[in-house]
Amino acid sequence: AFPSWHFHDFMFIFYIDAYTINCTGFDLYGVDPNAFQSVFDRKAFRPVINFRVPTLVNISFTLSAILDVDAQIQLMTSFLWVNMVWDNPFISWNPEECGGLTEISVAAKNLWLPDLFIIEFMDVDTTPTSLYAYVHSSGRINYDKPMKVTSICNLDIFYFPFDQQNCTLTFSSFLYTVDHLLLGMEKEVWEITDNSRDIIRTQGEWELLGINKATPKLIMGSSLYDQIMFHVTIRRRPRLYVINLLLPSGFLIAIDALSFFLPVESGNRAPFKMTLLLGYTVFLLMMNDLLPASGTPLISVYFALCLSLMVVSLLEAIFLTYLLNLVTTQPPPMPPWLHSLLLHYLRATDRCNKRSQKEPRGSGPNLIHLPGLMEPVVMATWVPGSSEAKLNGDPGSTRAPLEQEAQGRLTANMWGKFIVILDKLLFWLYLLFMVSSLTTVIILWNT
């Protein structure tokens, strides 16, 4: 008998009446639990009048702390304040009837709560259970909960300690598909980022760079789930590591390079380098727990490089000491090609010296001190041509023993010069290798 629109109107009024909470006296006698009983009784069901209408839940969160980033088990532990807002059509009251009361807090266990979870979550949820939600007079429910989130995250520590990580937090419903629950944003993502950054700023090792949002739907079999992904980009504050790891190591390697200026013949160089190497090993042992426990970060390569540079320079010192010892005790005959090469080099440097400083330098360059020889030998004889003749020797000479002795000294001198030049050459090679490898590492760090 009723036209259909009449019927609908009637139903609408009926619902409004049925689900309007009679709040008379709330301002005088407090909230009457009976008034909310019908709402509480429905908490087992999703609060909609028509089940074809999905519930819209708006979410936001504040990242309040980054507690730990564990590269070994690839987990990031952070602390979130998650905020959810949704409408419950079974709650509404007229604030004017109850002294302007617009919202009251209700124990969350009495209400239907969206079953939102974070897909990357790898731990039991330790959220406290006795929480409250704000219920607005229009039926809007505002629910906040703190969450300690241990989420799986693909961590790359290659650039440690200058690394930047990108961890994802995906909010999704565990049960409800898109037909029943839709997710929205309660705050803009830049607002979330700014709030989080303000709170996190002064804390800990990690700095929040930014949060980005993506909203791909999740397909599981034939059902479609709504989800919101937040990409949280964080960067490590490297100061601690620069001060404790990179600087000391850099100093040690600088001292190692400088120790090339200790003369080989003093015999101090090898023990000095040995001590440095020992010091560096102890340093590495002590600083080992600062390094990430898994993977091969670039910093390990850097340490290995420093260590190998030290070992190589120690080997060089040992080799030169051995050569020097050999030369001073029983100088082996110098191969002719080496001899002529040396002469060429000496002549060239001599010419250079003469050109650069016009005045004669006295007997300086012609003197060489070798620990084995008592007195400095005046190198008056290595004028090209004459030395060649002397080296080859005159078979018919009658002053053979004298000549032999002079020749021996000459060879020792040449060897001495050779060692000095070799040392210089190796030093330059060492520097070249050190600079190139360290620049490579630094360039890699900067990319």
Ligand SMILES: *[C@@H]1O[C@H](CO)[C@@H](O)[C@H](O)[C@H]1NC(C)=O
């Ligand atoms: C609300 O409840 C009070 C008593 O608690 C009653 O007097 C009043 O008529 C009720 N109002 C409505 C609209 O039902």
Ligand SMILES: *[C@@H]1O[C@H](CO)[C@@H](O)[C@H](O)[C@H]1NC(C)=O
């Ligand atoms: C959620 O957000 C949308 C758009 O921002 C807004 O239209 C809607 O009313 C919000 N819903 C709730 C329950 O806050």
Ligand SMILES: *[C@@H]1O[C@H](CO)[C@@H](O)[C@H](O)[C@H]1NC(C)=O
């Ligand atoms: C973080 O990683 C996701 C993919 O896992 C990518 O889509 C996003 O652009 C990355 N964000 C940044 C800032 O690199």
